[in-house]
Amino acid sequence: MRRVVCREFADPERLEVVEEPDPVPAPGEVVVEVEAAAVAFVDGLIARGGYQLRPPLPFTPGSAVAGTVAGTGRRVAALMPSFGGFATHVTVPADAVVPVPDGVGAGTAASTMEGYGTVSYALTHRVAVRPGERVVVLGAGGGIGLAAVDCARAGGARVLAVASTGDKRRAALAAGAEAAIGYDDLKDAIRAHTGGGADVVVDPVGGPSAEAALRALDAGGRFCVVGFTSGEIPRLPANVVLLRNRTVVGVDWGDWSRTDPAAARDLADAVLGRIGRGELRPPEPEPVPLDDAGRALRRYAERTAVGKLVLVP
Template identity: 70%
Template sequence: MRRVVCTEFGGPERLTTQEGPDPDPGPGEVLVAVEAAGVSFVDGLIVAGRYQIRPPLPFVPGSAVAGRVAALGPGVEGPAVGTPVAAAVMGFGGFASHVLVPAAEVVAVPDGVEAAVAASTMESYCTMVYAVTHRVAIAAGERVVVLGAGGGIGLAAVDVAHSLGARVVGVASSQEKRAAATAAGAEAVIGYDDLKDGIRTATEGGADVVIDPVGGAAAESALRALRAGGRFCVVGFASGEIPRLPANVVLLRNRTVIGVDWGDWSRETAGPAANAALLGDVLGRVGRGELHPPAPATAPLDEAGAVLTAYAERRVTGKYVLVP
C-alpha cells in the first residue's frame, strides 16, 4: 500500500509518501481499496496541529474515502468483495491506497455515483444535511445566504438549501467562485464589499438564514443583515479568524446563533452507526438526483501537500480528491 504520512505538525510540505504491505482486516473490519480520498480545509489544520483534534504522531491524514471492498475480516459477512463503498474514517488514515474500516461504518455507494463524487461529498454534504435535519429548519421560499459559496462547504450549502426550495444568495470572493455558486443553485451572487447592505439588497430586506463557514469580519456583517427571527449558522472559520459576535445584535429582532458541528456529532454524540446512516442518506439523495455535487478536481497522493496548501491559500473552487 501507499500512504501519506505526517511525522510532525507543521506545513503540508513536510508530508511524505511511504510504501508498505497491504494491511489485513481483523475481526469486524473491511479492507477498502481506495479509489478516491476526500480532501478538505480541515485536513490542513489537522496536519498543522491547529485543529481541536491532535492525532498522535505519526499518522495518516484523511477522513473520507470511497473505493471497493478488497477483503473481509473474520466474522464479516458483507458487503461482498468488489462492492463500491464509502466510509468516514473516524481515526484518520484516508490518504492511502488501502484503509481498514469497521464493517458497520461502510456504506454502499449507489449505482451511478462515482467514487470521486462520493468521497468529495462526504464531509461537506454530511455537514449540511446534518445541519438541516438536526440544527436548523429551512422552509421553502426562505432567503438563505451562504458565505464562502464557492468552496466545498459553501457549494454543498447552496445545493442543499436550493433542494429545500430556499431562495439562495451566494457570497464569494471571485468571479469563478460566484459562477460555481450560480451553477449550484444560487439565484443571486455577491462579493464581500459592503456585505450587510449587499445581503439586504439581494434578499429584499434581510436574510432568514445565514450559513457561515468563513468567520472573520464577514460574520458580523452577515449577522446584522438577518431579518427578524433570522438564524445564523456557525459552520467554520476558513478565514482563519474566529469572530466575536455582538450579543446585542443577536438580541435585537430575536435572532439566533446556531453551532453546526457534524464532526463532534458523528464522533461523540451519535456515533459511527448514526453517521453511516447519515452518509447513506446523503449518497442516496445524490444517486436519486436530489442533490447535485460537482465533480471534484483530482490529484495523486504525492501531491497531497500541494493540495492542502491550495486550500489554505483559498485557491480551491469546489473540492479535491486524492487518487492513489
C-alpha cells in the same frame, strides 16, 4: 499499499508518502481499496497542529474515502473513525461503510461524505429551512459552501451566494444559487438581494464578514457557525443576536459524527441516496495524485481551490 504520513505538525508540504504491506482486517473490519480520498480545509489545520484535535504522531490525514471492498468489488464509501484516508488501502469497521449508488463516482462519493454531511446535519439537526426562505451562504465557492447552496436549493430555499472571486461565484450559480455577490458592503448587499434580510446564514468562513452577515438577518433569523476558513474567529455582538430575536447556532458535525457514528453513517447513506436520485447535484471534484497531498492542502489554506479536491492513488 501507499499512504501519506505526517511525522510532525508543520507545513503540509512536508508530508511524506511511504510504501508498506497491505493492511489485514481484524474481525469486524473490511479493507477498502481506495479510489478517491476527500481533501478538506480541516485536514491542513490538523497537519499543522492548528485544530482542536491533535492525533498522536505519526499519523495519516484524511477522514472520508470511497472505493471497493477488497475481495468483493462492492462499491462503498466510509468515514474514517480516526483519520487515515490518504492511502491506497484502508481498514474500517464493516458497519461503517455505506453503499455507493450506481452512477455516483468514487470522487463524488468521497468528497460529499464530509461536506454534504456537515450541511445536511446543519439543515436537519441544527436549523430547519423551509421552502421559500432566503438562505445566504458565505464562502460559497468552497466545498462546504457549494454543498450548502445545493442542499438549500434542494430544500426549496432561495439562495444568495457570497464568494470572493468570479470563478467561485460562477460555481455557486451553477450549483443553484439565484444570485452571487462579493464581500463588499456585505450587510447592505444581503439586505438588498433578499428584500430586507436573510432567514438563514451559513458561515464556514468567519472573520469580519460574519458580523456583517449577522446584522443582515431578518427577524427570527438563524446564523449557522460552521467554521473559520478565514483564519479569524469572530466575536459576534450579543446585542445584535438579541435584537429581532435572532439565533446563533454551532454546527460541529465532526463531534456529532464521532459521538454517534451510527447516525452519521445513516445521514451519509441518505446523502448518497439523494445524489443517486438526482435530488442533490454536487459538482465533480478535481482529482489530485496522492503524492501531491501537501500541495492540495496548501490550495485550501490559500483559498485558491474552487469546489472539492480528491486524492487518487
